[in-house]
Amino acid sequence: MQKLPAGRKRSYVMYTLTGLKLKNPTILAAGVLGTTGASLCRVVREGGAGAVVTKSIGPAPKTGHPNPSMVKLDCGFLNAMGLPNPSYPAFFQELEFAKKNSDAPVIASIFGGNPSEFAEVAEGLLPAKPDAFELNVSCPHAEGYGAAIGSNPCIVEAVTAAVKDVVNVPVWVKLTPNVSDITSIGNAAESGGANAVVAINTVKGMAIDIESGYPILGNRSGGLSGKAVKPVAVKCIYDLYTALEIPVIGVGGVSSWEDAVEMMMAGAAAVQVGSAVYDRVDIFSEISTGIEAFLKRKGYSDIKKIIGLAHEMV
Amino acid sequence: MLPLNATITQIIEESPLIRTFFFDHEFEDMKPGQFVMVWVRGVDEVPMGLSGKNSITVQKIGEATSKLFELKEGDSFGLRGPFGKGFTLPAKGEKVLVIAGGVGAVPLLPYAEASCAAGAEANALLGARSSEYLLFEGRFEALGKVYISTDDGSKGVKGFAVDALKSLNVAAYDRIAVCGPERMMASVFSLLEERKVLEKAEFSLHRYFKCGIGVCGACCIDPSGLRVCKDGPVFSGVQLIGSELGKYSRDASGRRVKI
Numbered sequence A: 001m002q003k004l005p006a007g008r009k010r011s012y013v014m015y016t017l018t019g020l021k022l023k024n025p026t027i028l029a030a031g032v033l034g035t036t037g038a039s040l041c042r043v044v045r046e047g048g049a050g051a052v053v054t055k056s057i058g059p060a061p062k063t064g065h066p067n068p069s070m071v072k073l074d075c076g077f078l079n080a081m082g083l084p085n086p087s088y089p090a091f092f093q094e095l096e097f098a099k100k101n102s103d104a105p106v107i108a109s110i111f112g113g114n115p116s117e118f119a120e121v122a123e124g125l126l127p128a129k130p131d132a133f134e135l136n137v138s139c140p141h142a143e144g145y146g147a148a149i150g151s152n153p154c155i156v157e158a159v160t161a162a163v164k165d166v167v168n169v170p171v172w173v174k175l176t177p178n179v180s181d182i183t184s185i186g187n188a189a190e191s192g193g194a195n196a197v198v199a200i201n202t203v204k205g206m207a208i209d210i211e212s213g214y215p216i217l218g219n220r221s222g223g224l225s226g227k228a229v230k231p232v233a234v235k236c237i238y239d240l241y242t243a244l245e246i247p248v249i250g251v252g253g254v255s256s257w258e259d260a261v262e263m264m265m266a267g268a269a270a271v272q273v274g275s276a277v278y279d280r281v282d283i284f285s286e287i288s289t290g291i292e293a294f295l296k297r298k299g300y301s302d303i304k305k306i307i308g309l310a311h312e313m314v
Numbered sequence B: 001m002l003p004l005n006a007t008i009t010q011i012i013e014e015s016p017l018i019r020t021f022f023f024d025h026e027f028e029d030m031k032p033g034q035f036v037m038v039w040v041r042g043v044d045e046v047p048m049g050l051s052g053k054n055s056i057t058v059q060k061i062g063e064a065t066s067k068l069f070e071l072k073e074g075d076s077f078g079l080r081g082p083f084g085k086g087f088t089l090p091a092k093g094e095k096v097l098v099i100a101g102g103v104g105a106v107p108l109l110p111y112a113e114a115s116c117a118a119g120a121e122a123n124a125l126l127g128a129r130s131s132e133y134l135l136f137e138g139r140f141e142a143l144g145k146v147y148i149s150t151d152d153g154s155k156g157v158k159g160f161a162v163d164a165l166k167s168l169n170v171a172a173y174d175r176i177a178v179c180g181p182e183r184m185m186a187s188v189f190s191l192l193e194e195r196k197v198l199e200k201a202e203f204s205l206h207r208y209f210k211c212g213i214g215v216c217g218a219c220c221i222d223p224s225g226l227r228v229c230k231d232g233p234v235f236s237g238v239q240l241i242g243s244e245l246g247k248y249s250r251d252a253s254g255r256r257v258k259i
Helices: A037-045 A088-101 A115-128 A153-166 A182-191 A227-243 A257-266 A283-298 B063-069 B102-117 B137-141 B161-165 B182-194
Strands: A015-017 A020-022 A026-028 A051-053 A070-073 A076-079 A106-110 A132-136 A171-175 A196-199 A203-205 A222-225 A248-251 A268-273 B004-015 B018-023 B035-040 B044-052 B055-059 B076-083 B095-101 B121-128 B146-150 B175-179 B201-204 B234-236 B248-250 B256-258
Touching (some): A037 A051, A132 A153, A153 A182, A171 A182, A182 A196, A227 A257, B044 B063, B044 B076, B175 B182
Parallel strands (some): A026 A051, A106 A132, A171 A196, A248 A268, B121 B146, B175 B201
Antiparallel strands (some): A015 A020, B035 B044
């Protein structure tokens, strides 16, 4: 039960995802090292990423939540950035720089408070020629944005359709796990015309400083990423793979090639890596080399052989 | 790493707007030039250079530092770190020049001290707006020669740090460490580039830090994409050739702002 179109010639880890040619299946996740064009290029050049997703860009400049905005825990990371971004007119030159100086696809992550704002941002960035758009309907800690939109299937469908109407490149929709049934949101994105879904954004979380009683994050609570969320992501991807026709891009707690393979076996057509850049920027090369060695060792002729494999093992 | 609870043990008034806060925790393996994230609870968390293993030296400049200045001995704040890359220590017998602009002397004091402890000679060039704003003058004097510039001429050369630097023989030094306001660092950078000594110079940059731990990318510099919080804050002169230093930085939203 392979989801990717058959008959495509490729060797091991090179492949095509929603029409984008990737040199490997590792993608920089949104919100990580994606504020500047130069940083995105560095993740491709030195990091070895197969593609990069920008910081989420909205209609107006936002400074985000006060610090602390990110802390490392034993089991992962907790963050509440608050969608800081320079607005699409100011980000245009960063996206242009990334496109001109990177040989890997650059995906623009965007957000808005309603379908028309999403469309406005997408249209505004389109002339900078992003290879695809990723719609952030899943940030767990920005009032009126992100998950406030992404937990309602009707709005997700409307937002997706509004962006699809104004762009001529693939549209991915990034989903929040903070809902009772992620597949209903995934179905809504698919109905709206999404070319892929990305799962998962961070899981709601909080930490408190026991010396003072203050919540540690400036926003008081935020989203959990890193190792702790990987099993949550694997289950969401597994369910979405069954429920949807379009590809599922996996994200959440991937920090090794083993994590990436596991996510692909759950149904991920590619994996995004975020928090793990904390340890090393070249984590992408390390993961893709590891996947390639695994495929060779196990005798898989092609990466698509492992995508969704767990569904067949009954 | 969650913020540790640092209790203030002593406060020293260094100059009208600058105070040193000693706390009850020693960062034993701290490298001069590294920074900590100082969490003034309920207000904000801001990066601060360590002036020693158990102290930060702070200029009152915004909301968080103003709140910090209201704290007394026995009060506490949150502390994470030390983070980032520090200055390169000299070898025994080498000569070091530190060039400080104002509060930029903070990370350079422990660097000069560590250099002397390593058997090197450490001289300092201190620039400030006037004599009362000179920071750590006595402590640098205890280590080696001190050259001074003040904007108003109240002490030393009248002018900027770079004006005093022009008369020094920079070629005689094995390592040059620079920290101060961006314009001051940019003018020092140009002079050192002219004198062809950039490869032995290091600069400590400041940019808006969001996460402070190398993940979010808010502090990346152009065109290298290096993160000031993790790949820096100390960069070699060579790393900064053709960079945004002295031209622009980015604000909390990521918009470019002219220096």
